[in-house]
Amino acid sequence: MDNIALGPDAQANHTLAVLRGDTMDGTLGKNVEFLPGLTLRADPALDLQGTWRSPPGRLLELEAAPGAPGDWIGLHLTLPLADLAGIGSVGFAARASASKTTVLRACFRSGVGRGFVDTFFDKQLLLRPEEASHVDVLAPRMRADMPERAPWRELIFFLPTEAFRIALIDLRVFAV
Numbered sequence: 360m361d362n363i364a365l366g367p368d369a370q371a372n373h374t375l376a377v378l379r380g381d382t383m384d385g386t387l388g389k390n391v392e393f394l395p396g397l398t399l400r401a402d403p404a405l406d407l408q409g410t411w412r413s414p415p416g417r418l419l420e421l422e423a424a425p426g427a428p429g430d431w432i433g434l435h436l437t438l439p440l441a442d443l444a445g446i447g448s449v450g451f452a453a454r455a456s457a458s459k460t461t462v463l464r465a466c467f468r469s470g471v472g473r474g475f476v477d478t479f480f481d482k483q484l485l486l487r488p489e490e491a492s493h494v495d496v497l498a499p500r501m502r503a504d505m506p507e508r509a510p511w512r513e514l515i516f517f518l519p520t521e522a523f524r525i526a527l528i529d530l531r532v533f534a535v
Contacts, residue, residue: 368438368440368449368532368533368534370396370437370438370439371396371436371437371438371439371514371532372531372532374394374395374396374397374436374437375397375418375436375530375531375532377394378393378394378397378413378418378419379413379417379418379529381413382412382413382414382415383412383413384410384411384412384413385410385411385412386408386409386410386411387399387401387407387408387409387410387411387421387422387423388401388407388408389401389402389403389405389407391411393411393413393419396436396437397434397435397436397437398434398435399411399421399432399433399434399435399518400432400433400435401425401429401431401432401433402429402430402431402432402520403429404427404428404429404430405425405426405427405428405429405430405432405520406425406426406427406429407423407424407425407426407429407432408423408424408425408426409421409422409423409424410422416528417526417527417528417529418527418528418529418530419434419525419526419527420524420525420526420527421518421523421524421525421526421527422523422524423518423519423522423523423524424522425520425521425522428520429520430520431517431520432517432518432519432520433515433516433517433518434515434516434518434527435468435513435514435515436513436514436515436530436532437511437512437513438467438512438513438514438532438534439512440512440534441508441509441510441511441512442507442508443499443505443506443507443508443534444507444508446499446534446535447498447499447500447535448496448497448498448499448533448534448535449467449496449497449499449532449533449534450480450494450495450496450497450532450533451465451494451495451514451530451531451532451533452492452493452494452529452530452531452533453484453492453493453494453527453528453529453530453531454490454491454492454493454527454528454529454530455484455486455490455491455493455525455526455527455528456486456487456488456489456490456491456525456526456528457486457487457488457523457524457525457526458488458523458524458525459487459488460485460486460487461485461486461487461519461523461525462483462484462485462486463483463484463486463516463517463518463519464479464480464483464484464516464517465479465480465484465495465514465515465516465517466478466479466480466514466515466517467480467497467505467512467513467514467515468512468513468514468515469505469506469509469511469512470509470510470511470512471506471509476504476505476506477504477515478497478502478504478505480495480496480497481495482495484516486525490526490528514532
């Protein structure tokens with residue numbers, strides 16, 4: 360697949376395009392790298408089990424069954440946006456579904472010092488059995504919790520910590 364897209368969001372969208380164009384599958388665990396730049400990370404206490412696949416026409420289908428209580432599961436997409444100077448908006452557009460009504464939260468994570476700061480999007484994603492679309496955006500200049508410069512950034516979707524079946528049909532990110 361050619362990667363001739365330009366702009367600060369090009370690398371992340373290319374990663375998603377590669378996944379969209381391939382057929383892959385595997386098992387879930389505490390850390391799963393679907394492709395470089397797209398990983399699922401889970402609290403080790405969850406003893407996360409399950410399967411994932413990337414069928415034609417969809418990015419990811421996840422069927423998860425935590426084996427124990429835990430605090431978090433995140434789908435992490437690396438964003439090469441070290442400098443937000445001149446960027447008016449960052450966001451995403453997603454199409455997704457779930458086997459039952461499910462609410463997800465999304466954040467823009469920025470590396471700071473030895474840690475990170477999370478800037479949560481204002482809206483939650485409501486997934487249901489029918490395919491639905493969701494768009495959300497952050498204006499960096501209007502968010503005090505979003506550093507202008509950071510050594511690394513990620514878009515993270517926080518997934519349920521109980522058993523779930525979710526289909527991420529499509530995802531696009533933008534920085535304009």
